[in-house]
Amino acid sequence: MELIIAFTVPLLAGIFTFLLFVYYVIGLSKSGHGESRKSRSPPEAAGAWPLIGHLHLLKGPELPHKTLENLPDKYGPVFSIRLGVHRALIVNTWEIAKECFTINDRVISVRPRAIALEHLTYNYAMFGFSPYGEYWRELRKIATLQLLSNHRLAMLNSVIESEVKVSIKGVYDLCVKNKNDSKKTVLEMKKWFGGLTLNLILRVMVGK
Known part of the structure; x- marks a missing residue:
């Protein structure tokens, strides 16, 4: 039994490596077919890995949107990346974004x-x-x-104002309570905005 496992594991690893190599070669051959298709396609960022594409570039050390912000300096305002095996179009100017959602909105x-x-x-x-x-x-x-x-949205102004006032009053009451107890008031803004947003959604949807 141990002998079979000792031969099976390297065999499966070799098969997986071979299939991965074949997939990568086929992907390269498909990307190079046809000059007309190549000329119409936006440039693709370099550094794509098999299967995961450019996902490894988005893991850090910079935030993903910072990484995407630096790529247009090299590839232009319109380029593509691979999220796994799927291609994604990156647009970096408001003029092209407007064209995507007006003239070409059906495709988008x-x-x-x-x-x-x-x-x-x-x-x-x-x-x-x-x-x-x-x-x-x-x-x-x-x-x-x-x-x-x-x-x-104009009809919901009263709801928005009411919820903002309630949230601010809650912060004020917390500050007064901590001041009386001689404590510092620490407020997590992410949690505060999350609660405010959730309350607004519930008031708009169910009225409470």
């Missing part, structure tokens, strides 16, 4: 289909993960005209 609105998303979003019923189509257009219309319109 297409969402990749995956089995996990299909089950987690109840067959793509969630607006953020729905593929482009009649259902998605209807949801966007409802969100634009009903939920996020200027009139709707």
